[in-house]
Amino acid sequence: MSFWADFWNALTGIGTLALAGATFCVIRQGQRQRRDGECQHRDRFKPICLLAPYGGVDAWNRRGDLLEAMPPAPENPSCGTVAIRCVLRNVGVGPALKLRLKFRLLDMNGWTSEPWELSPLGAGETCGSDAAPLLVPFPIHERFNQTDFAMLTGKPWEIWLEYEDVFGQQFQSIHRKAPFDTDPAKFAWTTAEPSQQPKAIMPSIPWLTYTKGPMP
Template sequence: MSIDWTAIAAIATAAAAIATAWMACMTKRSLQQAEKHHQNSFRPICILENYRNPDNPHCDSDNPYSRNNYLTVGTYDWRSEDLLISAQLRLKNVGSGPALRVWMILLFPLNNPDSGYIIEMTPLSANGWYGDRQTPIQFRLSKQNYTDRKFGFRLPDSEIDVRPIDAVWEIVLEYEDVFGNKFHTVHTRDALHPWTKVGIGRLNLPVSVRIELDRQNQLGPLPRINSEMQRQCWKSASTGTLHD
């Protein structure tokens, strides 16, 4: 009985090819996992937290952790009829990497589900933050916009009056890591939902908001926070004393 060495060689070659392909697949998977682990080690996680101290005797609320008091509305100044929404919240990056292209979007999903207000924040280092009593995070809107869009909250009674916003609101944070991966965080006034929800990728926002975000992203990073906070952030960056 003769041995068909040609057939054996063909089988061996096929087995070697399969083994090589399997090793290549395993190597590729290992490299992908290593790259994913490397990117995860630089992942930012941006959140909003209440900066008000319940032990502070000047605290203006019996329950400083009530979400009802997290956003307040007042007039911009005596020369303008514009409204100023102030967040009693601190924006903080609790992740392990810097957050780039940080956007904050204020939505009123029940009263005005088709639009929102957008501000672009400066990049945040790991453990970096901004927003406090002296330099709060603020949204400016005109009374004309309020009249047209009917957000559903009561206006202040006078120029010096400030009142909590009593409509249901959501604040969405969108940001990127140094690799261009996109993330989002959602905070809501509705106590029936968790205060913080973190996700990967872009959130399904109203069309008008998404169009504006895409347009602004094409323009590059242009900070649109209030001037006092801009000065503080730039001063901190120039002196090397960023908030940690």
């Protein structure tokens, strides 16, 4: 009798373990499905903001023309104005909240201007036009004086847009002046004839880079 009792106890134990394993798998699958559903729900409200040059065409080697530095007025010498000759668009499917714009200057160790708060931008909405360009105040102080400001358009700049969706998720849209990457480590080289030197091909840099997550 003890043999059959032990046998049935063993079968019961195996069945219990199998049931526990199956229950665990069902729970994990349900959690995964809920996470996937939450992600899909959030994606239905994801904003994508960008600066589109007039006409929607990237001018490549003329990206520097997209900025105009307007000197400070005599009555307010501590603040210049930068005109951005682009349309600010939200091409996403949800509103962009806590929208801010700032400039980053690569020749000044990545110095970044103070962020300028913009109004929320709903899905499909735009701001700025050829007749009324986007104007951004630019504070002038000891770390960025009037000489620096006068040279702004010639500097290697980046324009950062930072914003959030309705769930508080953070996004960045980075616009770069440089059309090509000048880092020799990233060059590609053409196959040359024996009598010729190989030529370097610099990789192109897209006008817009879109990322999700907090600012690095």
